[in-house]
Amino acid sequence: MLRLLRHLLTPFWVLRLHYPKDVLAQIERRVGDFERAQGGELRFVVEHAFEIGDLLSGLTPRERALEVFGLLRVWDTEHNNGVLIYVLHAEHAVEIVADRGLARYVPQADWDALCRQVEEEFRAGRHAAGALAAIDGAAQLLEQHFPARTGGRNELPDQPLLL
Numbered sequence: 001m002l003r004l005l006r007h008l009l010t011p012f013w014v015l016r017l018h019y020p021k022d023v024l025a026q027i028e029r030r031v032g033d034f035e036r037a038q039g040g041e042l043r044f045v046v047e048h049a050f051e052i053g054d055l056l057s058g059l060t061p062r063e064r065a066l067e068v069f070g071l072l073r074v075w076d077t078e079h080n081n082g083v084l085i086y087v088l089h090a091e092h093a094v095e096i097v098a099d100r101g102l103a104r105y106v107p108q109a110d111w112d113a114l115c116r117q118v119e120e121e122f123r124a125g126r127h128a129a130g131a132l133a134a135i136d137g138a139a140q141l142l143e144q145h146f147p148a149r150t151g152g153r154n155e156l157p158d159q160p161l162l163l
Contacts (some may be wrong), residue, residue, distance in 0.1 A: 007049040010090040015162045018127040030135045031158040038142040040081045041156040047163040049090040061088045065095035077155045092122040105145035
C-alpha cells in the first residue's frame with residue numbers, strides 16, 4: 001500500500017523541481033565527457049512513477065529498466081557497449097543495465113554496488129549529486145575493466161530523459 005501511495009503522490013512535475021534545466025545540462029555534459037573518455041555509450045533516464053497497472057502487476061524497477069533499455073535501443077550500438085542508468089524517482093531506486101559487450105568486463109555486482117551508493121544520494125535529496133555520481137561511478141568501472149576506444153562516433157543521445 002505504501003508503494004502505491006508513493007507512486008500516486010509523485011507527479012511528473014516533481015522531476016522539474018529536482019532536475020531543472022541547469023542540472024539537466026550538467027548531466028548532459030558529464031555524459032558527453034564519459035563517452036569521450038570511455039569505451040561506452042550512456043543514457044541517463046529518470047522516471048517519476050509507475051502507472052497503477054504496472055504497480056498492481058508487481059513491476060520492479062529492474063524489470064522496468066530492462067524494458068527502457070530495449071525501448072531506447074541502448075543495446076543497439078556497434079560494440080554492444082551501451083549503459084543505461086535508470087532512476088525511479090518515486091522509490092529512489094537506481095538500476096544500471098549494461099549491454100553484453102560491457103557485461104563481459106564489468107560484473108553485475110559492481111553495477112549493483114554503484115546503484116546502492118547512488119540511491120543514498122537520492123534519498124538524501126541530492127539529486128544532481130546522485131546523477132553525477134552515477135555517471136562518474138560508471139566511468140570508473142569502465143576505466144578499470146573495459147578498454148577505452150577512441151575516435152568512435154556518438155551513437156546515443158547525451159541528453160538525460162525524463163519520463
